[in-house]
Amino acid sequence: MKVQQEEDFQALAGRVDRVLDSIKGLPEDARMKAMELKKAIEAFHEHALRKLVRTFRETEAGKELLLKAAEDPSIYAMFLMHGIIKQDLFTRTAAALEEVRPYMRSHGGGVELVKVEGNTVYVRLQGACSGCSLSAMTLKNGIEEAIKARVPEIEHVVMVEEEVTSGYMPFHAMNDTGNLEQNGWVQGPSASELEEGSPVRFSHEKLDVLLVRLEGKVMAFRNQCPHMGMSLDGGLVDNSIITCPWHGFRFDLSTGECMTAPHVQLEPFPVRVEDEKIWIRLS
Missing domain, CATH: 3.30.300.130 (Fe-S cluster assembly (FSCA))
Structure with a gap:
């Protein structure tokens, strides 16, 4: 006599899903009777399983066997479905x-x-x-x-606030330690003042800086379109692309690259974020 091979867990679960889907297409009276039968069978299984589990838990050896059995995906799924095991x-x-x-x-x-x-x-x-x-x-x-x-x-x-990090930090700027101001760093606004994708203008002495936060990274550029030297802070931003409000040049704020004229780009400044404060190296 040929022994029927045991179907694997995924195949059995797939059969259950397909049958449940087919029940949804039945007339309402038939569908309600089928679902009631499903609930009755599940209640019977749960009752038997809980008695079986209680029996195993009566001895230390039984507890070990129960834990080992629960490592099997199909047994674990059955225990989970009936509330015998609860997910964390x-x-x-x-x-x-x-x-x-x-x-x-x-x-x-x-x-x-x-x-x-x-x-x-x-x-x-x-x-x-x-x-x-x-x-x-x-x-x-x-x-x-x-x-x-x-x-x-x-x-x-x-x-929880999205972790904010530097978007541009060349190697020579990474070695700055100690007093940041003495190394040419200027403290800007706090990271919380920058909304995702909304450029902010920051001025220090006679220098205008464009700050922007993209996917948790802060970038800083000279607030000046290289085309005609006009400011960019009033430009329309779409995803990471800003359009110069004066002559329509488009720049990728994640890199500074000009999408309109590839031979020009925005001038970036090194940025570091420490204790939620943004520092820009302007010298």
Whole structure:
């Protein structure tokens, strides 16, 4: 007699999904009866599994066997489905965030799960979703609702500021130590004053600087279009491209490269971020 080969876990799970999908197409009365049968079978399985688990837990040897059995993906999934094993808060919170990621991506950004401590979740908005704008607050509220709905143990959702780093630091500037001002560095605004993708004008003595934060990196350029020497701070920004408000020259703020005339580019300044303060090396 030929022994039927055991189907693997993924194939069995696929069969369940396909049958459930087919049930959705049944008439309402038939669909309700099929779902009621599904619930009854699952309740029967849960009752038997819980009795089996309690029996194993009566001895140390049984506990070891139970732990070893739970390493099998199919057994773990069955225990998880019936609430015999519960995922840790971090895993459950991460699953909740997966539901909102498509919406975040549609707004040009994302969300990172930083950590879970007690009943508090710490997340970081990324890309166009970061900052203090009204849209960012709307996204924050959506994230909080999704997490609390899936993980009721969570009471607080805290937004962590995106880590800000230097976008341009040539080798010779990296060696500056000690007193930064004596080495030609000038303290600019705090990193929190820069919103993602919104250039800020900073003046020091007779020098105008254009500061911009892109994907958590701060870039500094001379606030001067190399075409005619006019200021750029009033230019329209689309993603990382700024358009000179005077004659329409376009520049990539992530590199300083001119998209209109490749032979010219913006003059960059070395930048460093220390204790949330932006320093620019102007000399």
